Amino acid sequence: MVIGIIGGGASGMVAALAAAENPDNRIILMERQARVGRKLSATGNGRCNLTNLHAGERGYHGDDGAFAAYAIQAFGPEETLRWFRSLGLFTVAEDSGRVYPYSDQANSVVDVLRFALEKPNITQKLGFEVEKVKKTAGGFRLECKEETVECDKLIIACGGLAGTKLGGTMSGYKLLRSLGHHCTKLRPTLVQLKSGWGGVGGLKGVRANCHAAIYHNEVLHSESTGELQFTEYGLSGPVIFEVSRDACQGSGDWKCRLDFLPEIGEEVLKSELFRRKTTGLPASELLTGILHNRLGRVLTQAAGISAQRSISELSEMEIGEAVRAVKFFDVALTEPMGMDSAQVTAGGILTKEFDEKTMESRIVPGLYACGEVLDIDGDCGGYNLQWAWSSGRLAGLHAGGIL
Numbered sequence: 001m002v003i004g005i006i007g008g009g010a011s012g013m014v015a016a017l018a019a020a021e022n023p024d025n026r027i028i029l030m031e032r033q034a035r036v037g038r039k040l041s042a043t044g045n046g047r048c049n050l051t052n053l054h055a056g057e058r059g060y061h062g063d064d065g066a067f068a069a070y071a072i073q074a075f076g077p078e079e080t081l082r083w084f085r086s087l088g089l090f091t092v093a094e095d096s097g098r099v100y101p102y103s104d105q106a107n108s109v110v111d112v113l114r115f116a117l118e119k120p121n122i123t124q125k126l127g128f129e130v131e132k133v134k135k136t137a138g139g140f141r142l143e144c145k146e147e148t149v150e151c152d153k154l155i156i157a158c159g160g161l162a163g164t165k166l167g168g169t170m171s172g173y174k175l176l177r178s179l180g181h182h183c184t185k186l187r188p189t190l191v192q193l194k195s196g197w198g199g200v201g202g203l204k205g206v207r208a209n210c211h212a213a214i215y216h217n218e219v220l221h222s223e224s225t226g227e228l229q230f231t232e233y234g235l236s237g238p239v240i241f242e243v244s245r246d247a248c249q250g251s252g253d254w255k256c257r258l259d260f261l262p263e264i265g266e267e268v269l270k271s272e273l274f275r276r277k278t279t280g281l282p283a284s285e286l287l288t289g290i291l292h293n294r295l296g297r298v299l300t301q302a303a304g305i306s307a308q309r310s311i312s313e314l315s316e317m318e319i320g321e322a323v324r325a326v327k328f329f330d331v332a333l334t335e336p337m338g339m340d341s342a343q344v345t346a347g348g349i350l351t352k353e354f355d356e357k358t359m360e361s362r363i364v365p366g367l368y369a370c371g372e373v374l375d376i377d378g379d380c381g382g383y384n385l386q387w388a389w390s391s392g393r394l395a396g397l398h399a400g401g402i403l
């Protein structure tokens, strides 16, 4: 049987290797870029957070986030890591459950997959962009600019629109729509959030551990604790990625409430600031030793305290304002950054049009889809690649007639 796979990214490579487990199958893996796994090599800030030991039924979203559960159970984090180990990849897990290659290089993940693809029954076509797909009597005809490929079964593993510079594209959605499938609204997720607050630029580059809570019209939308990074246009860092899903979508007031000392109570902070009244230091040093110096000064100013004054002359109310600035700091939000900056696409091809146990289309027999092109997105921390591995393996095994 000839199995065509469009997309040599995370899910497509795993699908190809799964389908190739039957040596009688012939796999044609088509990738529009010059090499496979281009986006994969940039994941996790170049370290590739390839899975999360806590990835399970929870942590996946979409019109029907539970669609992901079967695939994740069938080929979960532990099995995935065993499988990667069999390809020669050593990995290490952090306390948070995030797993990285031991080498700390995303390229290690790409390399073991690349080497594994060197099999007699896998043909790779690189720089090969499939522009049209036609259903034929016996299978599918795929058209690239100068070439046509025929296959019996077809897996669409084109990924999402996010990370445009790394290969994110509308292509998979278009191909699946041309075959009768439907797509939800696409939104960037795991993405930085822009702010109109003037102070943000002055904090560019500052990192802080904090609790971040997003509010829409004063109603809590999402919250998490972790590392925040200020950028010239707004808020970034893992904690922001975690709370960014659907933030700033739709009208109304959006804000991020930051607690810069999530593990320290208001009373403890207040008594420490009172103690500082005896030091004779200027108010610009009120939060020195507690927060990043630049952040401390911005928060002191935001509390209405002039830097030139002495801490000794601050009133109880002013100390209270400084505590509030540290523990309840509101940053107005305007919009998420675009798809080119986003790590993942929320939305995609309707999962109800696919069988979650096989990844086969309910509309076109013999057609499969996996990975980000489907309307599934995962939490930050390795969940998205786990979805790519799990759904890719399921699609490959079923398209290849192995299961």
Ligand SMILES: Cc1cc2nc3c(=O)[nH]c(=O)nc-3n(C[C@H](O)[C@H](O)[C@H](O)COP(=O)(O)OP(=O)(O)OC[C@H]3O[C@@H](n4cnc5c(N)ncnc54)[C@H](O)[C@@H]3O)c2cc1C
Pocket (backbone or CB within 6 Å): 006, 007, 008, 009, 010, 011, 012, 030, 031, 032, 033, 036, 037, 038, 039, 040, 042, 043, 044, 045, 048, 049, 050, 051, 128, 129, 130, 131, 157, 158, 159, 160, 162, 163, 166, 167, 168, 169, 171, 172, 342, 343, 344, 370, 371, 372, 373, 381, 382, 383, 384, 385, 386, 388
């Ligand atoms: C900067 C960044 C960092 C990330 N870090 C992490 C992380 O650490 N952990 C995590 O879990 N997730 C991370 N992600 C998300 C993760 O990379 C994706 O969810 C995952 O790669 C999706 O796999 P996929 O196979 O569906 O798509 P992709 O890996 O994007 O692969 C799709 C492939 O299909 C090709 N293609 C598309 N259309 C065609 C066509 N018509 N013809 C031929 N080829 C085509 C594309 O060129 C691409 O190579 C990150 C994403 C980005 C952008």
